[in-house]
Amino acid sequence: MEFYEQQTRHEEPQTQSLLKIPLLFVAHVVLALAAWSVLMAAGYALQPNLSQTLILALSFLVPFVAGFGINRFRQNVLATTVWIFGLAWFFIVVLWVLDMPTGPGQCYQCDATEKLSRTFFSIPGPGGLMDNDGPFLATWPVAAMFGYSIGARLSMKKSEEE
Numbered sequence: 001m002e003f004y005e006q007q008t009r010h011e012e013p014q015t016q017s018l019l020k021i022p023l024l025f026v027a028h029v030v031l032a033l034a035a036w037s038v039l040m041a042a043g044y045a046l047q048p049n050l051s052q053t054l055i056l057a058l059s060f061l062v063p064f065v066a067g068f069g070i071n072r073f074r075q076n077v078l079a080t081t082v083w084i085f086g087l088a089w090f091f092i093v094v095l096w097v098l099d100m101p102t103g104p105g106q107c108y109q110c111d112a113t114e115k116l117s118r119t120f121f122s123i124p125g126p127g128g129l130m131d132n133d134g135p136f137l138a139t140w141p142v143a144a145m146f147g148y149s150i151g152a153r154l155s156m157k158k159s160e161e162e
Contacts, residue, residue, distance in 0.1 A: 021078065028067075028079045032086075032148035035066035036141060052122055052135055059140040060147035067151030079152035086145025093138040100129050 039062045043055070050058075071079045097119050102108050107115050107127035118127030119134035126132040 024076060024078045025081065025085075028070075028076070028082050028148070028152070029085050029145070031066065031070060032063045032082050032145050033141065035063040035148065036144035038062070040136075040140075056135070056140060056143055059143040062147070063144040064147035064151035067148035068155045069151075071152035072155040075155075075157060076152075077156070080149050080156065082152070083146045083149035086142040086149075089145075090138055090142045093134075097129055097134070102129075 036059055039058055043050070067079060067082075094116060097115060098112055100106075100115075102110055102115070105128050107118055107129050110118065110127060115127060115129065119129045120139045122132070122135065127134075130137060
Protein backbone atom coordinates (compact mmCIF):
# COMPACT_ATOMS: atom_id res chain seq x y z
CA MET A 1 0.00 0.00 0.00
CA GLU A 2 2.81 2.39 0.89
CA PHE A 3 4.55 1.78 -2.47
CA TYR A 4 1.34 2.61 -4.35
CA GLU A 5 0.91 5.90 -2.45
CA GLN A 6 4.50 6.92 -3.21
CA GLN A 7 4.04 6.04 -6.88
CA THR A 8 0.85 8.08 -7.26
CA ARG A 9 2.44 11.10 -5.56
CA HIS A 10 5.23 11.04 -8.13
CA GLU A 11 2.87 10.60 -11.10
CA GLU A 12 0.60 13.56 -10.32
CA PRO A 13 3.08 16.31 -11.31
CA GLN A 14 3.89 14.48 -14.54
CA THR A 15 0.19 14.18 -15.42
CA GLN A 16 -0.33 17.85 -14.66
CA SER A 17 2.63 18.67 -16.87
CA LEU A 18 1.20 16.60 -19.72
CA LEU A 19 -2.05 18.53 -19.50
CA LYS A 20 -0.33 21.87 -19.08
CA ILE A 21 1.77 21.68 -22.26
CA PRO A 22 -1.05 21.44 -24.84
CA LEU A 23 -3.16 23.94 -22.91
CA LEU A 24 -0.31 26.47 -22.92
CA PHE A 25 0.26 25.85 -26.62
CA VAL A 26 -3.42 26.46 -27.38
CA ALA A 27 -3.39 29.53 -25.14
CA HIS A 28 -0.50 31.02 -27.13
CA VAL A 29 -2.24 30.22 -30.41
CA VAL A 30 -5.36 32.00 -29.13
CA LEU A 31 -3.27 34.99 -27.99
CA ALA A 32 -1.61 35.24 -31.42
CA LEU A 33 -4.98 35.07 -33.16
CA ALA A 34 -6.44 37.57 -30.69
CA ALA A 35 -3.68 40.07 -31.49
CA TRP A 36 -4.35 39.59 -35.19
CA SER A 37 -8.13 39.84 -34.64
CA VAL A 38 -7.70 43.19 -32.89
CA LEU A 39 -5.83 44.42 -35.96
CA MET A 40 -8.55 43.13 -38.29
CA ALA A 41 -11.33 44.62 -36.13
CA ALA A 42 -9.57 48.00 -36.10
CA GLY A 43 -9.14 47.77 -39.87
CA TYR A 44 -12.81 47.04 -40.44
CA ALA A 45 -13.88 49.77 -38.01
CA LEU A 46 -11.67 52.43 -39.60
CA GLN A 47 -12.02 51.04 -43.14
CA PRO A 48 -8.74 52.41 -44.44
CA ASN A 49 -7.80 51.80 -48.05
CA LEU A 50 -4.58 49.84 -47.46
CA SER A 51 -2.68 47.59 -49.81
CA GLN A 52 -2.60 43.87 -49.11
CA THR A 53 1.17 44.07 -48.68
CA LEU A 54 0.81 46.58 -45.86
CA ILE A 55 -1.89 44.48 -44.21
CA LEU A 56 0.41 41.46 -44.47
CA ALA A 57 3.21 43.43 -42.79
CA LEU A 58 0.87 44.61 -40.02
CA SER A 59 -0.44 41.04 -39.62
CA PHE A 60 3.13 40.08 -38.83
CA LEU A 61 4.12 43.09 -36.73
CA VAL A 62 1.14 43.37 -34.36
CA PRO A 63 1.35 39.73 -33.17
CA PHE A 64 5.16 40.11 -33.13
CA VAL A 65 4.83 42.88 -30.56
CA ALA A 66 2.21 40.90 -28.64
CA GLY A 67 4.38 37.77 -28.57
CA PHE A 68 7.40 39.79 -27.52
CA GLY A 69 5.50 41.54 -24.75
CA ILE A 70 3.68 38.51 -23.41
CA ASN A 71 6.72 36.26 -23.43
CA ARG A 72 8.92 38.98 -21.95
CA PHE A 73 6.92 38.90 -18.74
CA ARG A 74 5.85 35.26 -18.74
CA GLN A 75 8.72 33.23 -20.24
CA ASN A 76 7.50 30.08 -21.96
CA VAL A 77 9.26 28.18 -24.72
CA LEU A 78 5.91 26.99 -26.11
CA ALA A 79 5.19 30.53 -27.29
CA THR A 80 7.98 30.10 -29.82
CA THR A 81 6.30 27.06 -31.40
CA VAL A 82 3.04 28.73 -32.46
CA TRP A 83 4.34 28.95 -36.05
CA ILE A 84 3.79 25.18 -36.35
CA PHE A 85 0.04 25.68 -35.97
CA GLY A 86 0.14 28.42 -38.59
CA LEU A 87 2.03 26.23 -41.03
CA ALA A 88 -0.38 23.31 -40.51
CA TRP A 89 -3.35 25.67 -41.04
CA PHE A 90 -1.78 27.01 -44.24
CA PHE A 91 -1.24 23.51 -45.62
CA ILE A 92 -4.85 22.57 -44.89
CA VAL A 93 -6.12 25.64 -46.74
CA VAL A 94 -3.68 25.00 -49.63
CA LEU A 95 -5.11 21.51 -50.07
CA TRP A 96 -8.62 22.94 -49.97
CA VAL A 97 -7.79 25.53 -52.65
CA LEU A 98 -6.07 23.01 -54.90
CA ASP A 99 -9.15 20.79 -54.71
CA MET A 100 -11.52 23.63 -55.69
CA PRO A 101 -13.05 23.53 -59.16
CA THR A 102 -12.34 26.40 -61.51
CA GLY A 103 -14.64 28.09 -63.95
CA PRO A 104 -15.45 31.47 -65.47
CA GLY A 105 -14.64 34.15 -62.88
CA GLN A 106 -12.97 31.60 -60.64
CA CYS A 107 -9.37 31.31 -61.79
CA TYR A 108 -10.45 29.76 -65.06
CA GLN A 109 -7.77 27.49 -66.60
CA CYS A 110 -5.26 28.22 -63.81
CA ASP A 111 -2.50 25.77 -63.01
CA ALA A 112 -1.73 24.92 -59.37
CA THR A 113 0.91 27.63 -58.88
CA GLU A 114 -1.28 30.35 -60.35
CA LYS A 115 -4.24 29.13 -58.31
CA LEU A 116 -2.26 29.47 -55.09
CA SER A 117 -0.58 32.79 -55.89
CA ARG A 118 -3.87 34.40 -56.96
CA THR A 119 -5.75 33.03 -53.97
CA PHE A 120 -3.25 33.85 -51.21
CA PHE A 121 -1.42 36.88 -52.58
CA SER A 122 -3.71 38.20 -55.38
CA ILE A 123 -0.74 38.20 -57.78
CA PRO A 124 -1.21 39.29 -60.57
CA GLY A 125 -4.86 39.75 -59.56
CA PRO A 126 -7.46 37.98 -57.40
CA GLY A 127 -8.39 34.56 -58.71
CA GLY A 128 -12.00 34.54 -57.54
CA LEU A 129 -11.62 31.40 -55.42
CA MET A 130 -12.88 31.55 -51.83
CA ASP A 131 -14.63 34.83 -52.73
CA ASN A 132 -11.16 36.45 -52.83
CA ASP A 133 -10.78 35.89 -49.07
CA GLY A 134 -7.60 33.82 -49.38
CA PRO A 135 -5.40 36.40 -47.65
CA PHE A 136 -7.90 36.78 -44.80
CA LEU A 137 -8.37 33.03 -44.28
CA ALA A 138 -4.79 31.86 -44.72
CA THR A 139 -2.02 34.35 -45.51
CA TRP A 140 -2.60 36.93 -42.78
CA PRO A 141 -3.29 34.50 -39.88
CA VAL A 142 -0.19 32.51 -40.83
CA ALA A 143 1.86 35.71 -40.83
CA ALA A 144 0.41 36.42 -37.39
CA MET A 145 1.51 33.01 -36.10
CA PHE A 146 5.02 33.47 -37.44
CA GLY A 147 5.20 37.00 -36.07
CA TYR A 148 4.07 35.90 -32.61
CA SER A 149 6.60 33.05 -32.57
CA ILE A 150 9.50 35.22 -33.66
CA GLY A 151 8.57 37.95 -31.17
CA ALA A 152 8.34 35.37 -28.40
CA ARG A 153 11.70 33.91 -29.37
CA LEU A 154 13.43 37.28 -29.39
CA SER A 155 12.08 38.03 -25.92
CA MET A 156 13.42 34.81 -24.39
CA LYS A 157 16.07 35.50 -21.79
CA LYS A 158 19.29 33.52 -21.97
CA SER A 159 19.59 30.92 -19.26
CA GLU A 160 22.70 30.84 -17.11
CA GLU A 161 23.57 27.40 -18.48
CA GLU A 162 24.06 28.70 -22.02
